[in-house]
Amino acid sequence: MKVFFNGRIVNSDSPTIKALDRGMTFGDGLYEVIKVVNGKFPFIKDHVGRLEKSSKFFKIKFEYNLDKIEAIAQELSSINKIESGELFLEITRGADTIRDHIFEKEYAPTFLEVVQPLRRIDANLWQTGAKLVTYPDMRHGLCEHKTIDLLPNVLAKNYAHSKGGYEALMFRTKNGEKYVTEGGSSSYIFFDGEKIVAPKIDNILPSITRSKVLSIARSMGFEVIERRVWLDEVQRMKEVMLLSTVSKVMPVVKIDDMNFSFGSVTKKLMTAFEEMISS
Amino acid sequence: MKVFFNGRIVNSDSPTIKALDRGMTFGDGLYEVIKVVNGKFPFIKDHVGRLEKSSKFFKIKFEYNLDKIEAIAQELSSINKIESGELFLEITRGADTIRDHIFEKEYAPTFLEVVQPLRRIDANLWQTGAKLVTYPDMRHGLCEHKTIDLLPNVLAKNYAHSKGGYEALMFRTKNGEKYVTEGGSSSYIFFDGEKIVAPKIDNILPSITRSKVLSIARSMGFEVIERRVWLDEVQRMKEVMLLSTVSKVMPVVKIDDMNFSFGSVTKKLMTAFEEMISS
Numbered sequence: 245m246k247v248f249f250n251g252r253i254v255n256s257d258s259p260t261i262k263a264l265d266r267g268m269t270f271g272d273g274l275y276e277v278i279k280v281v282n283g284k285f286p287f288i289k290d291h292v293g294r295l296e297k298s299s300k301f302f303k304i305k306f307e308y309n310l311d312k313i314e315a316i317a318q319e320l321s322s323i324n325k326i327e328s329g330e331l332f333l334e335i336t337r338g339a340d341t342i343r344d345h346i347f348e349k350e351y352a353p354t355f356l357e358v359v360q361p362l363r364r365i366d367a368n369l370w371q372t373g374a375k376l377v378t379y380p381d382m383r384h385g386l387c388e389h390k391t392i393d394l395l396p397n398v399l400a401k402n403y404a405h406s407k408g409g410y411e412a413l414m415f416r417t418k419n420g421e422k423y424v425t426e427g428g429s430s431s432y433i434f435f436d437g438e439k440i441v442a443p444k445i446d447n448i449l450p451s452i453t454r455s456k457v458l459s460i461a462r463s464m465g466f467e468v469i470e471r472r473v474w475l476d477e478v479q480r481m482k483e484v485m486l487l488s489t490v491s492k493v494m495p496v497v498k499i500d501d502m503n504f505s506f507g508s509v510t511k512k513l514m515t516a517f518e519e520m521i522s523s
Numbered sequence: 524m525k526v527f528f529n530g531r532i533v534n535s536d537s538p539t540i541k542a543l544d545r546g547m548t549f550g551d552g553l554y555e556v557i558k559v560v561n562g563k564f565p566f567i568k569d570h571v572g573r574l575e576k577s578s579k580f581f582k583i584k585f586e587y588n589l590d591k592i593e594a595i596a597q598e599l600s601s602i603n604k605i606e607s608g609e610l611f612l613e614i615t616r617g618a619d620t621i622r623d624h625i626f627e628k629e630y631a632p633t634f635l636e637v638v639q640p641l642r643r644i645d646a647n648l649w650q651t652g653a654k655l656v657t658y659p660d661m662r663h664g665l666c667e668h669k670t671i672d673l674l675p676n677v678l679a680k681n682y683a684h685s686k687g688g689y690e691a692l693m694f695r696t697k698n699g700e701k702y703v704t705e706g707g708s709s710s711y712i713f714f715d716g717e718k719i720v721a722p723k724i725d726n727i728l729p730s731i732t733r734s735k736v737l738s739i740a741r742s743m744g745f746e747v748i749e750r751r752v753w754l755d756e757v758q759r760m761k762e763v764m765l766l767s768t769v770s771k772v773m774p775v776v777k778i779d780d781m782n783f784s785f786g787s788v789t790k791k792l793m794t795a796f797e798e799m800i801s802s
Contacts, residue, residue, distance in 0.1 A: 247542045247543075256541065256542050258541070259537070259541065263539045265547065267546075269613065269671060269673075272673070330622075342639040343609075346681060363625075382665060385675065386661060393550045394548075394549045395550045395551055395665060395670050398545075398549050401624040
């Protein structure tokens with residue numbers, strides 16, 4: 245597989261990154277995952293916009309732009325012969341001359357672009373529904389940005405996987421009460437029988453798939469409420485949906501020992517979101 | 524500068540790490556910083572022990588051992604002509620074939636070893652004392668391990684630096700009350716006029732310097748108490764000490780607008796710790 249790294253196209257299997265790249269030593273970087281659908285990159289503008297916004301927040305130099313990034317993605321897609329898969333972007337604050345938390349004044353940021361096959365997802369899950377496993381959200385306070393500091397996410401998702409689940413449903417605790425945040429790499433929305441309920445953006449990612457699906461729901465006439473969702477009330481929800489760039493809209497049929505049905509609201513949103521991606 | 528990477532000695536400036544190394548994409552790695560003093564590596568056994576313990580916790584394969592690591596360090600120290608500086612170790616869960624949170628069953632872990640000059644520290648600070656700047660502790664729940672998920676630490680330390688400070692003094696909030704945790708790459712202890720008070724290990728690093736200094740203090744006859752230290756009570760402390768592998772024992776003379784004196788307890792512990800390192 246070929247990848248793009250700081251201006252060159254190299255083998256993913258070759259040495260590429262310097263030992264003291266701050267992505268490697270300090271988690272000092274940001275990323276995006278964009279779907280590749282028939283050689284196109286749905287919502288790439290939103291993803292690059294979010295990356296650029298976060299790079300400003302963390303003051304990491306961002307020397308690329310939408311056109312350049314899309315052109316590289318097309319080249320990689322063509323070289324790697326991947327018409328459907330994932331586009332991964334990463335920027336970091338570059339390599340230090342000696343490792344030190346303090347930023348160097350002059351630095352060349354690292355930019356990485358990868359077009360890879362879709363990760364292993366059982367295609368049946370979109371018909372039969374996913375199982376989730378609850379897990380404490382141990383993440384930092386920077387979760388409104390897609391930083392590469394993902395070890396707590398990795399632990400959550402692998403824990404769920406080890407229990408036969410597709411994803412973790414993470415929760416934080418406030419005054420002894422647990423509330424839903426998101427998954428290792430997914431967000432969740434609920435249908436309570438009347439309205440669509442989405443956990444409010446409060447140290448969780450402003451997910452692009454979530455924003456698209458909620459706008460579809462609103463345009464279909466659903467009332468959408470963004471608020472804290474307590475773990476206790478999840479069992480009373482009629483439908484649960486998992487959202488992410490790679491999972492799109494996926495029905496959830498089980499959370500620990502609670503069962504949910506793959507209902508008509510989920511079906512409607514799945515269909516409408518598929519149409520939005522294809523168009 | 525030459526570094527050791529997975530069995531080879533390479534230039535720190537050369538491409539070394541694969542694009543999809545999980546250290547780079549997921550913060551899926553651990554590290555240690557060990558002082559280099561006259562070509563020796565004080566407390567290397569403790570550091571390697573902690574690294575090995577954490578690697579078991581995160582189930583990252585650890586294929587090196589103390590003897591190997593020390594032999595490589597000696598070689599790097601000699602090649603780089605660094606008799607006094609820093610030894611940096613890092614292990615990660617290796618490079619993925621395609622980026623996916625889920626662990627691959629077969630993988631070759633990444634092992635990196637760097638001997639570098641001491642980072643930029645104003646030598647006067649050990650005489651005149653350091654200034655700290657308070658900053659919210661936004662870190663994850665895995666701070667008892669030295670993971671490379673350090674972006675919140677990096678922000679804290681750079682914020683302090685931008686305000687003319689040497690380090691951040693981070694605090695978390697419980698029921699509206701702020702308590703001291705640690706620094707971006709340091710820990711703190713206090714002398715309240717009678718006892719040594721150290722923030723208890725509760726999602727903060729079991730620092731090796733801290734453990735050595737507290738054991739020196741006990742052997743000198745000081746009572747040592749490990750408990751939650753509230754930010755409100757810090758101003759009543761008689762002496763404040765900053766501890767880390769590279770800072771050793773450093774007097775703190777200012778935290779935001781609060782002044783402290785470089786007192787006799789700090790002086791005693793500094794001297795005794797220097798003796799311990801040299802011997």
